[in-house]
Amino acid sequence: MMLFLQQVSNGIMLGSVYVTVAVAFTLTIGVLNFLNFTIPTLFMLAGMLAWALSAWGVPFVHAGPMPWQAALLFAIGVTVVASLFVERFTFRFLKTRYGDATEHAIPLVSSLGFLLIIENLIRIGYGTDTQRFPGPQADLSVNIGGIFLRVPQLISLVIVLGIVAGLNWVLRHSRIGRGLRAIAENPDAANILGVEANKLVPIVFMLTGLLCGLAGVLFAINYGEVSPQMGDDIGSKAIAGMVLGGLGSIWGAVIGGLAIGLTEMLTIHFFGADTVQVAVWGLLLLTLFLRPQGLFGHHSIGKGKL
Amino acid sequence: MSGYWAGILTILAINVIMAYAIFLPVATGQLNLGGAGFQAVGAYGAAFLSSKYGLSVWLTIPFAMALTALVSFLIAFPLLRTKGVYLVLATFAFAEVVGGAILNSTMLGGPMGLSVPAFVEYQVPVVSALVVTVFIFYLMATRFGLVMRAAHDDDVVTDLMGVNVLGIRVAAFAIGGALAGLAGALYAHSFSFVEIQGFNASLSIYVLLYVLLGGTQTAWGPLAGAIFFTMLPEALRVALPALKGWMGLAMGIQGARTAPDESWRFVILGVLTVLMMMFRSEGLITRVMVEKLRFRRRTVPLVNVDAHA
Amino acid sequence: MTAQTPLLSLRNVSKRFGGLAVISDVSFDVPAGTRMALIGPNGAGKTTIFNLVSGFYQPDAGDIVMEGHAIQTVASRRRIGLGIARSFQNIRLMPHLSVTENIMLGQQARAGGVVEMLKPLSLFGRSHWRDEAETLLNDMGLHTYPGEVVANLPYGIRKKIEVVRALVARPKLLLLDEPAAGLNAAETDNLTAFLERISDTGVTLLVVEHDMGLVRRLCDHVVVLNFGRKIYDGPTASVQNDPLVLEAYLGPRDTAPSLANAEGCHAA
Numbered sequence: 003m004m005l006f007l008q009q010v011s012n013g014i015m016l017g018s019v020y021v022t023v024a025v026a027f028t029l030t031i032g033v034l035n036f037l038n039f040t041i042p043t044l045f046m047l048a049g050m051l052a053w054a055l056s057a058w059g060v061p062f063v064h065a066g067p068m069p070w071q072a073a074l075l076f077a078i079g080v081t082v083v084a085s086l087f088v089e090r091f092t093f094r095f096l097k098t099r100y101g102d103a104t105e106h107a108i109p110l111v112s113s114l115g116f117l118l119i120i121e122n123l124i125r126i127g128y129g130t131d132t133q134r135f136p137g138p139q140a141d142l143s144v145n146i147g148g149i150f151l152r153v154p155q156l157i158s159l160v161i162v163l164g165i166v167a168g169l170n171w172v173l174r175h176s177r178i179g180r181g182l183r184a185i186a187e188n189p190d191a192a193n194i195l196g197v198e199a200n201k202l203v204p205i206v207f208m209l210t211g212l213l214c215g216l217a218g219v220l221f222a223i224n225y226g227e228v229s230p231q232m233g234d235d236i237g238s239k240a241i242a243g244m245v246l247g248g249l250g251s252i253w254g255a256v257i258g259g260l261a262i263g264l265t266e267m268l269t270i271h272f273f274g275a276d277t278v279q280v281a282v283w284g285l286l287l288l289t290l291f292l293r294p295q296g297l298f299g300h301h302s303i304g305k306g307k308l
Numbered sequence: 309m310s311g312y313w314a315g316i317l318t319i320l321a322i323n324v325i326m327a328y329a330i331f332l333p334v335a336t337g338q339l340n341l342g343g344a345g346f347q348a349v350g351a352y353g354a355a356f357l358s359s360k361y362g363l364s365v366w367l368t369i370p371f372a373m374a375l376t377a378l379v380s381f382l383i384a385f386p387l388l389r390t391k392g393v394y395l396v397l398a399t400f401a402f403a404e405v406v407g408g409a410i411l412n413s414t415m416l417g418g419p420m421g422l423s424v425p426a427f428v429e430y431q432v433p434v435v436s437a438l439v440v441t442v443f444i445f446y447l448m449a450t451r452f453g454l455v456m457r458a459a460h461d462d463d464v465v466t467d468l469m470g471v472n473v474l475g476i477r478v479a480a481f482a483i484g485g486a487l488a489g490l491a492g493a494l495y496a497h498s499f500s501f502v503e504i505q506g507f508n509a510s511l512s513i514y515v516l517l518y519v520l521l522g523g524t525q526t527a528w529g530p531l532a533g534a535i536f537f538t539m540l541p542e543a544l545r546v547a548l549p550a551l552k553g554w555m556g557l558a559m560g561i562q563g564a565r566t567a568p569d570e571s572w573r574f575v576i577l578g579v580l581t582v583l584m585m586m587f588r589s590e591g592l593i594t595r596v597m598v599e600k601l602r603f604r605r606r607t608v609p610l611v612n613v614d615a616h617a
Numbered sequence: 618m619t620a621q622t623p624l625l626s627l628r629n630v631s632k633r634f635g636g637l638a639v640i641s642d643v644s645f646d647v648p649a650g651t652r653m654a655l656i657g658p659n660g661a662g663k664t665t666i667f668n669l670v671s672g673f674y675q676p677d678a679g680d681i682v683m684e685g686h687a688i689q690t691v692a693s694r695r696r697i698g699l700g701i702a703r704s705f706q707n708i709r710l711m712p713h714l715s716v717t718e719n720i721m722l723g724q725q726a727r728a729g730g731v732v733e734m735l736k737p738l739s740l741f742g743r744s745h746w747r748d749e750a751e752t753l754l755n756d757m758g759l760h761t762y763p764g765e766v767v768a769n770l771p772y773g774i775r776k777k778i779e780v781v782r783a784l785v786a787r788p789k790l791l792l793l794d795e796p797a798a799g800l801n802a803a804e805t806d807n808l809t810a811f812l813e814r815i816s817d818t819g820v821t822l823l824v825v826e827h828d829m830g831l832v833r834r835l836c837d838h839v840v841v842l843n844f845g846r847k848i849y850d851g852p853t854a855s856v857q858n859d860p861l862v863l864e865a866y867l868g869p870r871d872t873a874p875s876l877a878n879a880e881g882c883h884a885a
Binding site: 031035037091092102103104105106107108109110111112114115116117118119121122123125126234238241242245249276277278279280281283284286287290291294 | 334336337338339386387389390392393394396397398401402404405407408409411412418419459460461462463509513514516517520524571572574575577578579580581582585586589
Binding site for chain 2: 671672673693694695696697698703705709711712713714715718721722723725726728729733734735736737738746786
C-alpha cells in the first residue's frame, strides 16, 4: 500500500513537469487556435542551454562556465526570445485566403519546421548524449507519513501551481487577459473592438517561452540530466495531458498533466515500463475519438477557423 | 551499378512511395502525421512472414500492403470524423500506439527488432516506385482525383455536388495506407532488418514536411519533395566538413560527441518549411504552374464578355 | 405527378437556431417552369430557405416537398440527384481547381458509380465530360482559359461560372442566391439575359435577390419574407403596392421615426 501511495506521489511530481508544458500548449491553442509543435523543443532548449552554459559558458565568448543559478535564468531568457522569434515566422503568416481544409495548419507546419531546426542545431552544437546538470544537490527529501517527497520536486510543484493560478488570474481579471480571451473567442470581432492582436499575440508566445523555459530548467534541477531528446517524450505526454483536460482549458491542462503523470507511474508499477507508450497514447486516441473536447474543453476549438 | 548508388536509388524509391502515401490523404485535406506507424505495420508484416515462415517476397509484400490497407481502412472511420488539429493529433497518436504495441510484442522482436531473411535488389523498389508514380498520376487524372481535390478546397460544396466526402477521404486514406505498407515492406527486404525505433515521430514529421514542400495539388509535388529530400545529403557532403570545423571552434566546445551528419539535412528541411509556409504555402509545384507548363492544350484567351455590353 | 403538382412546395416549414425562430410556418409553391423571386429585408431568412431546400439544415417542423415527395430527411448529398442545384451568395468555387474542373465537379451527380470515377479525364485523348464542360462554357458565352479560378478572373465571370456549375448538373430547380450582388448595371443586364436563356431551356428558377430591377425583368412571381414569415406571395407586378411589403422595407406608415421604432427601418 505504501509503495502504491509512493508511486502515486511520484506520478504527481512527474505530472507537474507535464503540467507546465501542457499549459503552454493549451494557452496557445486556446487563444490562437495554433498547435505549436515547437513547445517541447523550447523545453529542451532551456534544459540544454542551462547545461551548456554551466559547462561551457556563453558561446563565442570564451569566458568560462557560468554558475548554475545564472545559467538557469539565462536559459529561460533565451527560450523566451526564441519563442518570440518563432512567433515572428510562424503565426504572423497565417493566411485565411481560401478557407480550405489545410489552411489552419500553416502555423502548425511551420512549428514543425522550427522543431527540426532547433533540435538539430542543438544536436550539431552539443552532440546527442545525455548530459549531467550540476544543479543543487537534489537528494533532499522529506518524509510525510511514510512517503518520500524530494524537496526540489515539491518546490517545483508549488511553483508550477502558483504560476498557473497566477496565469488564470491574469486571464480573468486583467485587461490583457480580457483581450486574449476576446481573441480566442472571435478574432475578427476582437479586432473591430480595438483589441490589438499584434501587441497581444506576442504576449502569448512570451508566456509560452517562459513556461517552457521554467519547465526545462525545473526538469534539469529535479532529474539532473538533460539531452536533445528530452523534449520528445515530455512533449508527447504534455499533449496527451492537454487533450485529456480539454483544448483551451488551463485547469484542464493541470488536471490532464497530473493525470498523465499518474497513469504513467501506475502503468509502470503494474505493467512495466514498456507499456507506457501504448497506455498513454492509447488513452489519448480514445479521448480524441470519443470525447475530443476532453474534460473541460470547448467543442469549437481546434477545428480550424471556419 | 555500384553498391553505393544502388543504395541511394533504393532509399529514393522508398521515399517516393512514402511521399505518395502521405500525399493522398493530404490532397483531400487531411494532414497525416502518423506515416511512420503505417510504414511500420507494412515493414513488420513483411518481416514477420519472412522470418517466421520463410515466405518469399512475392507473398510478403502483397500481404504487407493488404494488412496496412485494412488497418488504415478500419482506423480511418473514427479518425476522419475528427477535424482540424484533432485529426493531426489522432494520426500522431495512432503511430505512437503502433510503435508502442510493437515495442511490447515479443513475437515481433520487441526492442531488439527482427531480421529479415529475404532480400531484394534495388530493382524491386525502383520498379515499384515507378509503378506507384504512374498509378498516382493516373488516379489524379480521374474523377476520383478531381473529387479529392474538391473535398480539400470546400467539403461543404463538394457534398452538395453529390459526393460522399467521408467515403472519398476514407478511400484516399486506405490507399495511402497500402502505399505506406508497401514502402515498409520494401524497406524490410532491402535492409534485412527492422527495428521499431526507426519508425518514429521524426520520420512521420519529415515525410509530411517534404510532401508539403513539394506541393500537394498535383502528382508532381510529392515526387519533387522526395527527390529533394533524398538527394540533399549528397549535396551536403561537400559543404559539411567546413561547417563542422567552424561550429566547433566558435562554440568553444571540446569533447562532446558530434551529431550525425543527418542533422544538417533536417535543419535545412526545417528552414525551407518555415520559408515555404511563409511565402508559398501550397508548396513548390502548384496546379497553376503545371498548367502553364502545358502547351499542348488548345487555349483560348479569356474574353471579358461584360466589357462588350 | 399531375400537371398541377408544383415542382417544389414548402409546407409550414419552421426552423429555429437556439432561441431565435429564423423561419416560422412558411408555405409556398414553386410551379415547374416558373421564374420566382424570394425577396425580403436582410435577416428575413431567405438563405436559410435555400439551406433547408438544399439539405444543409433540417427543418424543425413542416415538409419540403419535391415533385410530390417529402425530402426533408434526404441527405444533402443526394438532393442534387433529385434535381436541386444552387449557387451561393459569396461565390464558392474551388480556388485550386481550374475553371473546367469546377464545372466538371458539377457533373459529378450524373457521373456516379465506381467505374466512372476511375476513368481518366485528361490523360489520353479527350473525355466526353471535359468536352461537355467546355462546350457549355462556350455556349454560355464564357470562352475559358483553364487556369486558376479565384486569382485571375473578374468577379462577374466567376458568378456566371458558378451558375454554369449548377447548370451542368441538369437540375430541374435552380436556386440562385443573390446572383447580381456586386455587379454593375451592364453586368446585371448581361446576367439577366443569361438567366432568361437558362429558364427557356425548362429549368425552374428560384432567385433570392435584392435588385428589384432584375426581379421585375426576370421573375413573374414573388414571395416576400420578413423576420422568417411569409408576407406576400403573388405576381411581381403588384408586390410594390402591397402594404405589408412596404411596411417591412420602409417601416410603419403613420409613426414618425423614433428610437422606439428603430427596428422597423430597413434599407430596401
